[in-house]
Amino acid sequence: MITLEQVKSMIEKEIPDAEVQVQDLTGTGDHLQAIVVSSQFEGKSLVKQHQLVFAALKQPLESEAIHALALKTYTPQAWKATTQTA
Template identity: 60%
Template sequence: MVSLEQVEAMIKAQLPDAKVKVEDLGGGDHLQAIVVSGEFAGKTKVKQHQMVYAAVQEAMATEEIHALALKTYTPEAWQAAGQVV
């Protein structure tokens, strides 16, 4: 089973500027990640999610991660939502 810290590290390896929070939604293989990255600027939500899924592709292929819910934001969108990066 992959740890939350390992998932965070995988995402940060792909998106070095990212602020990442990974939570277990149950069973250790159903996860949620909140990812804030400047690299998302100008990209659709679909493209943003594809960028994150590319980072965890191997863990998903081996079913270490069965499901990954994503919430992606640019730093500006994150601040507009009332959050602090």
């Protein structure tokens, strides 16, 4: 089993400027949601943004330590706009 902190650290290692929030959606530790905010997402499609995060989590995804991952990625500007309207 992988911890939420390990998931957060793995993403931050691959995307050093990332602000990361990870939640366990079911209480089982293998169905997670991650919100990742990074300037590295600037100019990249949503698919490319998600691929960056999936690359950081390749091992736990392949070993099924993470069975499901709901992923939300934002540039800092998009995150700011999202949080201001909430």
